[in-house]
Amino acid sequence: MDFEYSDKTKQLMGRLKGFMDAHVYPNEKRFHEEVAEGDRWQPTKIMEVMKEKAKAEGLWNLFLPESSLGAGLTNLEYAPLCEIMGRVIWAPEIFNCSAPDTGNMEVLVRYGTEAQKKEWLEPLLAGKIRSCFAMTEPAVASSDATNIASLIKRDGDEYVINGRKWWSSGANDPRCKLFIFMGKTDPDHPSRHSQQSMILVPKDTPGVKVLRHLPVFGYDDAPHGHAEVLFEDVRVPASNMLLGEGRGFEIAQGRLGPGRIHHCMRLIGLAERALEKMCQRTLSRVAFGKPVAAQTVTLERIAEARILIDSARLLTLKAAYMMDKVGNKIAAKEIAMIKVAAPNMACQVIDWAIQAHGGGGVTDDFGLSYAYAQARTLRLADGPDEVHRNQIGKMELGMHAPAGVLKGR
Structure with missing residues (x-):
């Protein structure tokens, strides 16, 4: 490579x-x-x-x-x-x-x-409008996306949509004009992965109601933010269906692969900046007669941060390389690995940077508390750590277990 x-x-x-x-x-x-x-x-x-x-x-x-x-x-x-x-x-x-x-x-x-x-x-x-992805729901464990319970029902030349979504990023933004909505068109389909579909919903459609914004560790992320949204008897033309009924998971996998690369690399940039701030702060502060940077624990954390950041970067670049060469499906393990590695790395590096700043680290003066909130959130967004670890573990075991042993587990 x-x-x-x-x-x-x-x-x-x-x-x-x-x-x-x-x-x-x-x-x-x-x-x-x-x-x-x-x-x-x-x-x-x-x-x-x-x-x-x-x-x-x-x-x-x-x-x-x-x-x-x-x-x-x-x-x-x-x-x-x-x-x-x-x-x-x-x-x-x-x-x-x-x-x-x-x-x-x-x-x-x-x-x-x-x-x-x-x-x-x-x-x-053109940047004239913004959009929202409406997938996660408050009433079910959305870490298993087959649980999604919102309904998309065909009625003549229209679809009728009912459901409640949350962590719908960007829904509060006045520039948001479009939701991509995931819900069930065929709840009784024998394949749980063929029950779901995605459909385009203009935000100004009657029945769409933004209920509230959802702060993250007290940060509202304005003017973008995240929201809980109610879809109540929302009618859209049948032509708004994406790809076809039952194709929701197919679309989700095509969407989330590149998105995870983006999230992970952005987190690496955030961690790099936190490490820079940590180095600058500890060089300028004196405690117990010498710069904080000269304290053994500080040197150890700076070194460990560099190792963690570079490791996460190489792992993410490998995943990107494989996506380009062999596609999302074959690169699934690598994509899952970076989604666990990068947020955990960023949380640790930012936490060390906060500690190095003392009381200033938990204020908004240095941007570290906000950075930590973002990094910690990404251990949940696009699938929690536990889901990705299960996937990685199954793939690894699958290389050694007899055919069919892991089926359904």
């Missing part, structure tokens, strides 16, 4: 780092100040200014592998760009590379009809 970045990627990395240095890091404080002013759920002025700059510099829609609509990068080529953007939690939006829009756009590129692409993909690619 060759993880050497292509010339195209290296050139984009340089431009992206330059943009972050010139426009993003200097405006971190301003962004948070604008969010705190007035209505927190309105887009910030500084974000819109930076978006226009990113467009003008050709740093826009850098994702979308296997598509002429993006930058034409493979998963492996895009991965290091994700890391650079991930150093600031809200920065990916500047480049139209933020979740859940990236995943939703990939769904529309792969599985949408030409009419669906015209109506929804084009404005998403």
